[in-house]
Amino acid sequence: MIIHKHHFCITLAAGALLLSSACGSLSSSQKQTMQDESFPTISYEGHRGARGLYPENSIGAMKTAIDLPKVTTLEMDCHITKDKKVVVYHDHYLNPKFVQYTDGKPLSGKDHKGIIYNYNYADLAQFDIGSKFYDDYPEQQNIPTSIALLSDLIDAAEAYAKEKRDKPMFYNIETKSKPGKDNEYHPAPQEFSDLLLQVIMDKGIASRTVIQSFDKRTIQYINQSYPTVKTSYLIGGNNKKNITELVDELGYTPFIISPHYSLVTAQFMKEAHSAGIKVVPWTVNDKKEIQKLEALQVDGIISDYPNLF
DSSP states (O other), X not given: OOOOGGGOEEEEETTEEEEETTGGGOOHHHHHHHHHTTOOSSEEEETTTTTTTSOTTSHHHHHHHHTSTXXXXXXXXXXXXXXXXXXXXSSSBOOXXXXXXXXXXXXXXXXXXXXXXXSOGGGGGGEESSSSOOTTOTTSOOOOOOOEEHHHHHHHHHHHHHHHOSSOOEEEEEEOOOTTOBTTTBOOHHHHHHHHHHHHHHTTOGGGEEEEEXXXXXXXXXXXXXXXXXXXXXXXXXXXXXXXXXXXXHTSOOSEEEEBGGGOOHHHHHHHHHTTOEEOOBOOOOHHHHHHHHHTTOSEEEESOGGGO
């Protein structure tokens, strides 16, 4: 069942997800207070879990990140399958760089770069995303790994964090959607967002979750329909717009702007913080660059190698 958001405001108290019909009565400052609650002072984020160390976007990658004490946040990507399941996977296709069949054979026929949205979730069980040596990430552990349901990954991460940590993890989840590819690579933005948010609400992690996207359509919809869910606007390295222009383009002030790390300057930080926006750059895989960004007082850092934090 999909909850119809327009009549409810998501609020969280005592760790429980409550639905209130009083959404319209909340002031902007009250909404901001709710969104800011307990967010890490610096959000140290394992990119796709810990892509440099363990097969990306997998349950094992999230556990690897949880084992690293400075990591506060599990970053990941989501797609939707043909049968409307939310899976944790980055590319819109089966990437032969690291995906093979479970018997070790290379992808072939329709499965070679097969589009995720064309498969039912059960069909994805035939693929292994972790055993093949990945040239781009030579330190990555090679181990049989399957594409996970978001719901299963959250269950595993929550249980493991409870065992290993004093506090639960935060989540930064990307909607892998792209203008011009609706109903080809993924559902339309509203359906994509509703399916994703349903899992997040069912698992009770909405207060600890940020939804990020390069596709402004999904986060615009989420901001309108799920107003207390934190959102982040991802910005590519070729961006020439300042903070004011990015906010105008988006049509609202996001909780976070997440730029390619090369865009972060003292002026960028000043403009963002003056607007009440946090800055969490991606993807930073060099220790000196991490230290440089920390000196600029970024609000978080996303890295394939969270062991560098």
